[in-house]
Amino acid sequence: MKKIVFCVAALVFLLVLSVPSFASAAQKLIQPVNNAYITAGYLNAKYEQRFGFKHYGWDLTSSSGSRAVWASGSGTVLATGYDNVLGNTVIVKYPDAYIHSTGKTRDLVFRYNHLDSIAVSKGTRVTKDSRLGNYGNTGKYSTGAHLHFEIDTDTVYYQYSPTLASSSNIIKAGTAGTVLSPRSVLYTKVSDPDNQSIWIVGDGYQSSSEDDLPFIN
């Protein structure tokens, strides 16, 4: 009997030991602007009507006056520079991101556009406490300071975006099949030091039915 108890205890111990190596891989990604208004939502119908093309990301502005754009988790900067159409651009790869809409874990790429300034360079390792830059109004079609960002599961052809019909110098014309809605990935981290919040405002290029807010974390 004693032997059986010991065996069970040993098994439980081994199971407990093995759990962290399963669970530690996935990371929850948080929103890139701490106190954010969504000013244009993902695939917003009014946006498409007005501009004649689909909106494959979110546009965010800050309610606090800070234009800081923060990394969403642990990752590596794949590319930075001035794109002739989309302005100052940063592309970051986040490995093992938890996608709450599917319950699955995948490597993701975020493309950030219209930045005013860039604070990282290719190869920079980032965490959620790394500032990527400040959002701004750079690029051909930006009509005011905001962050436009897209989330893509294609981490090989990461510079290809469905936003462009013809390729530019950094961002190339891509297809939409691998792009995810930010709401299916992001979390709002309400605790220190991020103290995040997010709102859907007005009745412009966003709506509560299309742009459910991220999960609280």
Ligand SMILES: [Zn+2]
């Ligand atoms: Zn946008």
